[in-house]
Amino acid sequence: MPNDLEGLVKSVKVMEIRGARKIAIESLKFLRKLCKKKGFGREFNRASKKLEKVRPTAVVLHNCLEIIRKEKKIEIINKLLRQLRISEKEIARRGSRLIKNKYVIMTHCHSKEALSVIKQAWKEKKKIKVYATETEPKEQGIKTAKELAKMGMPVILIVDSATEFFIKDVDIVLVGTDAIRKEGIVNKIGTYPLAVVAWEHKKPFYVAGDTLKLDKRKKLIIEERDPDEVYVEHMKTLEVRNPAFDVTPWKYVKRVITEKGVLTPGNVKKMLK
C-alpha cells in the first residue's frame, strides 16, 4: 500500500484500491499513521478532504471521517477499523443463513460485503453456484468470478446484458452497496437494471451493506468517471458518458444484510431519519 497521500489518492483513482469498504480501510490506516505523527490539525484536514473527494459516492469513508473529526483520537480510528473488520464477519454470518444448499446466486461488480456472504455459505459446505456479471466498463465482475472460482466454487461469468437470459436459474440476487439512502441503494451502474430483471421474475434481491454505509447526506452524488473507460478513440461528434453508480429504488429490495441484522427497507428508512 502507498505510504504517501499522493500515492494513496492515485491508487484509489486508478482503482488499484477499490470497493467502498477497502477504500475506507486503507484511508483510515493512512490517516492513523499521519495523526500519530502530526495530530489532528491542518495536515489531517487536508488529507481527509482529499481522500473523501476521490470516490464521493461511497459514503463509508465520509461517515468515518465525520466521527473522527468530532472525537479527534487515534483510539477512534482504531475503533472504526475494528468495527469494519468485525462487521464484515457479522454480515457474512447473517447473510449466509439466507443461502440454502444448492442455491444459485447472481451478483454484480466486486463487493467485499456481498462476497463475504457467498464465501461464508461455501465454507459452510453449501453447494452453491454463482452467476457473476462482468460489470462494464472496468470489468470488476471478472475479479469476483476469478476470486470465487479459485475457491473451487462453480462460477459462470456472463455479460451485463445477459442477466435476464439466466435469471430463471437463479434463487437469489445479492449485491453490495456504496451508499444506503432514502432514495434506495446506490451501487455500481447496472445494479438497478439487474434489480428490475429480478423483480420481473419474482427473484429476491438482497443487498449486503455495513450500517456505516447509511447515507444521510442531503445531496446524492453520482460520480461520473473518465469516458476513456468506455471508449478511447476521441471523435468531436461523439459524446461518451460514464456514470459509475445507479440508485435502485426500495421497491425492488427484499432485505439489507447489515452487521446489526437482516433489515427490511422499512427498518432501514427509519434508521436514515
Ligand code: RUB
Ligand atoms: C464498486 C461497487 C461495490 C461497492 C461495495 O464499484 O459498486 O459494489 O463499492 O463494495 P467501483 P464493498 O469499484 O467501480 O467503485 O462491499 O467492497 O464495500
